[in-house]
Amino acid sequence: MSTARDFDVAVIGGGLVGSAIAWGLAKVGQRVAVLDEGDIAFRASRGNFALVWVQSKGLGMPEYAGWTVRSSEAWGGFADALQTQTGIDVSHQRPGGFHLALSERELEQREQVLKRLHNQPAMQRYDWEIMDRERVRQALPQIGPEVVGASYCPLDGHVNSLRLFRALHTGMQQLGVTYLPNHAVDGIEHRNGEFIIRSAGGEVRSAKLVLAAGNGNARLGPMVGLDVPVRPQRGQIVVTEKAAPFLNYPVVTVRQTDEGGVMLGDSLEEAGFDPTVGTGVISMIADRAVRMFPQLARLNVVRSWAALRVMTKDGFPIYDHSATCPGAFVATCHSGVTLAANHALALAPLIAAGRLPSEQFEVFSARRFHVPAAA
Numbered sequence: 001m002s003t004a005r006d007f008d009v010a011v012i013g014g015g016l017v018g019s020a021i022a023w024g025l026a027k028v029g030q031r032v033a034v035l036d037e038g039d040i041a042f043r044a045s046r047g048n049f050a051l052v053w054v055q056s057k058g059l060g061m062p063e064y065a066g067w068t069v070r071s072s073e074a075w076g077g078f079a080d081a082l083q084t085q086t087g088i089d090v091s092h093q094r095p096g097g098f099h100l101a102l103s104e105r106e107l108e109q110r111e112q113v114l115k116r117l118h119n120q121p122a123m124q125r126y127d128w129e130i131m132d133r134e135r136v137r138q139a140l141p142q143i144g145p146e147v148v149g150a151s152y153c154p155l156d157g158h159v160n161s162l163r164l165f166r167a168l169h170t171g172m173q174q175l176g177v178t179y180l181p182n183h184a185v186d187g188i189e190h191r192n193g194e195f196i197i198r199s200a201g202g203e204v205r206s207a208k209l210v211l212a213a214g215n216g217n218a219r220l221g222p223m224v225g226l227d228v229p230v231r232p233q234r235g236q237i238v239v240t241e242k243a244a245p246f247l248n249y250p251v252v253t254v255r256q257t258d259e260g261g262v263m264l265g266d267s268l269e270e271a272g273f274d275p276t277v278g279t280g281v282i283s284m285i286a287d288r289a290v291r292m293f294p295q296l297a298r299l300n301v302v303r304s305w306a307a308l309r310v311m312t313k314d315g316f317p318i319y320d321h322s323a324t325c326p327g328a329f330v331a332t333c334h335s336g337v338t339l340a341a342n343h344a345l346a347l348a349p350l351i352a353a354g355r356l357p358s359e360q361f362e363v364f365s366a367r368r369f370h371v372p373a374a375a
């Protein structure tokens with residue numbers, strides 16, 4: 001059955017990126033529809049590691065580092081706003097985070113990368129440091145004998161990302177957003193200043209459009225004059241049974257959730273649209289985690305999964321608006337947990353106003369990939 005509806009904005013994709021933007025749009029008074037696929041869709045948002053992470057982001061694009069810092073700073077207020085509105089505590093914590101090294105070579109490499117990152121001319125300054133084993137042990141007494149040191153950044157943190165997902169969906173619907181599952185979009189037309197969106201569940205019309213369909217954006221973008229070169233990148237994660245709290249800080253590959261389970265992660269694999277778990281990768285993840293924290297060897301693994309990241313060629317986000325179909329926007333990134341605060345509080349109001357200021361957003365346009373090949 002086909003239904004015609006009128007919305008200020010149609011957001012395609014109800015993952016963390018789409019729901020954060022829809023929540024932010026509704027907050028500033030927009031009438032919003034979110035068109036999403038069904039339960040078995042590929043969804044990066046169901047399988048992430050839940051870090052709100054700053055250190056090491058932005059080598060090659062310092063503006064991305066600044067954008068990430070801004071989101072980290074906004075996250076506390078964002079979590080409070082979600083809890084006040086929905087009653088859902090997303091357990092945001094920002095104690096700072098560690099990236100552990102298991103050899104002197106790893107520690108040196110880590111320091112070099114962070115120095116290069118922070119030596120970039122337009123880099124926004126923030127605190128970070130390399131700590132030796134003894135300093136790390138004071139913060140993380142359970143480290144194993146192979147840990148030689150770590151990088152630490154006080155801006156790093158983590159959340160309960162499944163609860164974040166629920167809070168955003170609950171919150172946006174409380175604010176009047178129409179959520180339309182089983183509306184896989186297969187065609188978009190821009191006619192007389194209006195977007196006509198054809199989907200499995202019927203037709204939707206809107207004045208503006210946001211592509212937030214994760215890896216689906218690659219196919220949808222050209223329908224509205226946008227190039228969105230993204231590909232899936234698989235990541236696998238292992239979860240242990242619940243344990244008494246022992247990790248007071250998130251480590252980039254090991255973190256204890258607010259519920260007690262320990263998450264171990266996560267791999268970076270080029271496997272196309274294949275979300276299968278492989279025991280080889282899982283055992284490497286577990287082995288490294290046990291070398292970092294030997295007591296993990298005593299915990300049972302209760303779950304493991306694989307999920308597909310949404311990755312660009314350079315790893316940086318794409319935020320763009322269409323030159324040929326005014327009112328069409330795209331937002332895609334591989335750190336949708338970290339950037340959720342920005343998507344809701346900074347990006348959504350700009351989309352509502354109809355424009356991404358070029359001085360801030362040109363750098364994030366996919367036009368950066370349109371360089372002619374060297375002769």
Ligand SMILES: Cc1cc2nc3c(=O)[nH]c(=O)nc-3n(C[C@H](O)[C@H](O)[C@H](O)COP(=O)(O)OP(=O)(O)OC[C@H]3O[C@@H](n4cnc5c(N)ncnc54)[C@H](O)[C@@H]3O)c2cc1C
Binds near residue numbers: 212339
């Ligand atoms: C293993 C792993 C670890 C990660 N760890 C972290 C982390 O620690 N911190 C962090 O910040 N981020 C992390 N991420 C990334 C984070 O999960 C994603 O950035 C986030 O989920 C944002 O995803 P999204 O909303 O863009 O895409 P998705 O979650 O993939 O959502 C896209 C949505 O669009 C819908 N869709 C697609 N095509 C169509 C269509 N044609 N019509 C309608 N709907 C459509 C899909 O059904 C889906 O619901 C991790 C990801 C993975 C996989």
